[in-house]
Amino acid sequence: MIETLQNLYLGFSVALTPVMLFYAFVGCLIGTLVGVLPGVGPLAGISLLLPATFGLDATRAIIMLSGIYYGAMYGGSTTSILMRIPGEAASVMTCIDGYAMARKGRAGAALAIAAVGSYIAGSISIIGLMLLAPPLAEFALRFGPPEYFALLTLGLLVLAYMSSGSMVKSLAMAVLGLLLGMVGIDQMTGYFRYAYGVVELGDGIGVVPVAVGLFGLAEILATAGQAKAPEVLKPKLRELLPSRAEWRASAAPIGRGTLLGFMIGIVPGSAHVISSFVSYAVERKLSKRPEEFGKGAVAGVAGPESANNAATSGAFVPMLALGVPSGPIPAVMLAAMMVHGISPGPLLIAQKPELFWGFIASMYVGNIMLLILNLPLVGLFVNVLRIPYPILYPSIVVFCIIGVYAVNSSVVDLWIMVVMGLLGWMLRKLSFETAPIVLGVVLAPMIELAMRQSLAMSDGSYMIFVTKPISATLLAVGFVLVLLSLKPLITRRRDWRSKLALVETGENPGP
Numbered sequence: 001m002i003e004t005l006q007n008l009y010l011g012f013s014v015a016l017t018p019v020m021l022f023y024a025f026v027g028c029l030i031g032t033l034v035g036v037l038p039g040v041g042p043l044a045g046i047s048l049l050l051p052a053t054f055g056l057d058a059t060r061a062i063i064m065l066s067g068i069y070y071g072a073m074y075g076g077s078t079t080s081i082l083m084r085i086p087g088e089a090a091s092v093m094t095c096i097d098g099y100a101m102a103r104k105g106r107a108g109a110a111l112a113i114a115a116v117g118s119y120i121a122g123s124i125s126i127i128g129l130m131l132l133a134p135p136l137a138e139f140a141l142r143f144g145p146p147e148y149f150a151l152l153t154l155g156l157l158v159l160a161y162m163s164s165g166s167m168v169k170s171l172a173m174a175v176l177g178l179l180l181g182m183v184g185i186d187q188m189t190g191y192f193r194y195a196y197g198v199v200e201l202g203d204g205i206g207v208v209p210v211a212v213g214l215f216g217l218a219e220i221l222a223t224a225g226q227a228k229a230p231e232v233l234k235p236k237l238r239e240l241l242p243s244r245a246e247w248r249a250s251a252a253p254i255g256r257g258t259l260l261g262f263m264i265g266i267v268p269g270s271a272h273v274i275s276s277f278v279s280y281a282v283e284r285k286l287s288k289r290p291e292e293f294g295k296g297a298v299a300g301v302a303g304p305e306s307a308n309n310a311a312t313s314g315a316f317v318p319m320l321a322l323g324v325p326s327g328p329i330p331a332v333m334l335a336a337m338m339v340h341g342i343s344p345g346p347l348l349i350a351q352k353p354e355l356f357w358g359f360i361a362s363m364y365v366g367n368i369m370l371l372i373l374n375l376p377l378v379g380l381f382v383n384v385l386r387i388p389y390p391i392l393y394p395s396i397v398v399f400c401i402i403g404v405y406a407v408n409s410s411v412v413d414l415w416i417m418v419v420m421g422l423l424g425w426m427l428r429k430l431s432f433e434t435a436p437i438v439l440g441v442v443l444a445p446m447i448e449l450a451m452r453q454s455l456a457m458s459d460g461s462y463m464i465f466v467t468k469p470i471s472a473t474l475l476a477v478g479f480v481l482v483l484l485s486l487k488p489l490i491t492r493r494r495d496w497r498s499k500l501a502l503v504e505t506g507e508n509p510g511p
Contacts, residue, residue, distance in 0.1 A: 004130065011357030015365050020063055023056075024362050027064040028369045031071020035091075036079055042072035046332050058340035059355050063362040065333055070122060070312045070363070074370045077114040077305055078381055081107060083396050085216035085403075090273050090308040092438050093280040095215045097293060097300030104296050108240030108378050113250050113298060114305040115374040121258040121306035122367040125313035128262050130360050132317070143267065145453035146464050150471035150478075151267065152447045155274055157478040158281060160436070160485075167485040170436050173427075177440015178447070180205050187449050200412035207273075209404045209417040210441050214434040216400045217421025220393050222428060240378055242298075250302035253283050257306030264307075265314020273442050277435065279307035313363065320344055320356065 014020060034045035045068050053061035076091035081098035094114065101110040143151070160170040183194040184204030195201040242250070257279040264275040283303040284293045293300050319330040337344055342352060349356045387395070404417050424434050458464035466472045 007353060007357045008130070008361065010353060011359075011361030012364075014059065014354050014358030015063070015361035020060065020358070020362060021365065023060045023064040024067050024366050025369055027067020028071040028366050028373060031068040031073075032075035032370065032373060034068065035072035035075020035077075042069045042329055045072055046329060050332065050336055053336060054339065056340075058337060058342045058352075059358050061336055061340055062333065062355070062359055063366075065336055066316075066359065066363065067366050067369075069329060069333070070309060070366060071370060073309045073312050074115065074118050074374055076308075077118075077301075078111065079399075081110045081114065081301070082381060083216065083399075084219040085396065085400060086211045090276050090304075090311075092211050092215065092273075092435055093276045093304040094301055096280075096435065097295075097297045099219070100294065100296035101298070101301065106246075106296065107381075109242040109246050109298075110301050111378045111381060112240070112242050112375060113246065113302050115371060115378070117250060117254045117257070117302045117306040118309040119367050119371040120254055121261060121310040122313060122370075123364065124258050125262040125265075125310040126360060126363045126367070129313045129317055129320075129363075142470065144468075145450045145457065146468045146471040147474070149447060149450035149454055150465060150474035152443050152450065154474045154478045155278065156436075156439070156443065157481050158278065169432055173432055173434065173436040174440045177210075177437040177442075178444045179440075180210065180437070181441040181444020182448065187445065188452055198412060200408075200410050203408075204445065205416055205441060206407065206413055207438065207441050208407050209413045210420050211438050212400050212404055213417040213420025214424035214437060216396065217417060218424030218428060218434070220396060221421060221425040223389070224393070246298050249298040253279070253299040253303035254306045256282060256286075257303040258310045261307035261310030261312075262314040265311030266317045273308075273439070275307040275311040276304035277439050279303040280435075320348060320359075 015024070030049065031042065031045060034042065046065055049068060050065070053064060056064070073090065076086065077094050077098065079085045080091040080094040081102055084095045084099040086092045086095055098110045098114070101107065156171070156174050160167045160174060181204065183201055185192055185202050192202065257275075260279050260282065261275040264278065280293075280300060280303060283297075283299040284290050287293065287297065287299060289297075315330050319334055334344055342348070342355065400417065401414060404413050405411075407413065427434050454464050455462070464471075465475060
């Protein structure tokens with residue numbers, strides 16, 4: 001413990017120098033702006049700005065890039081809450097209750113809870129990164145293709161089971177997302193499938209146009225169809241801060257979201273996206289008033305926002321401790337370190353302690369910077385809601401178009417956004433949840449690749465999924481969830497049969 005404190009002192013002696021503070025601030029500021037723009041997200045932001053770090057030393061470069069990463073996690077909640085447009089895929093779940101809170105005049109409270117929850121989750125998960133990196137990374141390495149397939153399948157089943165509506169409806173939406181996620185070039189054979197000659201679909205259907213269409217455009221279409229436009233909100237100063245009841249309601253979700261996010265972040269995959277979905281599902285299942293979810297539940301903002309920021313720190317565990325990236329964003333940062341002559345792995349801490357501990361300390365500093373940056377801007381952001389709808393809605397459409405087009409400079413992405421907007425509007429009319437579609441699109445390539453790699457390992461035998469202890473356990477848990485979801489159906493059928501028997505005997509079956 002004493003050695004850890006000494007190393008942390010070394011880290012702060014590096015991170016608190018004026019030069020490092022400047023690069024941390026620049027990264028956080030750019031990351032926040034990147035997060036606010038719909039569709040750009042941390043991956044695009046880091047990729048675009050990577051060449052700008054080539055003239056810097058490794059420590060400055062990594063501190064600035066990591067600032068962009070978790071700054072974008074913070075910024076993504078802003079448009080989600082104010083306009084129901086996810087800044088990036090991890091903010092999808094924040095759209096649901098964050099926007100509902102905004103419509104109730106609690107936009108300031110939602111933004112403040114998102115910022116504070118992100119700060120707490122980020123700070124606690126950094127402690128986890130500092131203390132638990134080596135043992136947790138070793139456990140994550142035990143996951144091969146069969147374990148990944150079982151884990152991702154279990155994730156879909158958990159979300160469907162914990163949804164407030166029908167598990168069948170939720171799974172149907174997830175399957176639709178999986179089908180959309182299979183469009184493009186086959187990862188194992190190179191075969192061009194389901195694209196119907198559209199070359200731009202070679203990389204698949206992007207998550208960004210799907211998410212922005214299902215949430216941003218669908219909301220505009222739903223509101224445009226109303227006979228009377230929604231009332232323009234004019235929030236007062238005292239409404240910008242959360243009430244005591246809202247702080248109390250957000251405390252436990254922030255804690256649970258932090259733990260879930262950090263643990264999920266360690267496992268390879270789109271951790272920050274998956275963690276926010278899982279956190280939302282858990283909070284809705286544990287809530288004493290689940291009927292409030294979707295209508296402005298504080299836990300629906302606090303949990304997912306904490307989870308996606310904690311997953312940010314969790315994703316660095318295997319990257320720093322073992323040199324194994326847990327997703328596309330850590331992979332880009334790994335490449336940045338290698339460009340600067342640094343080889344992440346078990347020897348990094350011993351060979352470059354100033355870089356490792358300086359990076360850890362800079363994350364503490366960056367979280368404080370982001371809180372200072374975001375909280376004073378809450379009042380400024382909330383003023384967006386004062387804009388009359390005839391001006392605001394066309395502006396939102398333009399915002400969506402710019403954000404989606406900026407990712408790949410593709411007109412096809414814009415058409416996908418339009419189609420998804422129409423689909424989202426129709427599904428809302430039919431009382432289907434659209435969030436599982438986004439998760440399906442994210443998970444489809446990973447689930448398919450893991451399954452086919454597993455079958456290649458076993459010469460086509462599906463028994464590999466049950467002979468591996470970890471995958472067998474995960475699939476067993478998923479099977480139990482399916483059985484539990486069938487229990488209400490069996491109970492209703494038994495009640496119906498007993499009532500029918502009473503009718504046949506001439507007795508009163510009751511209501």
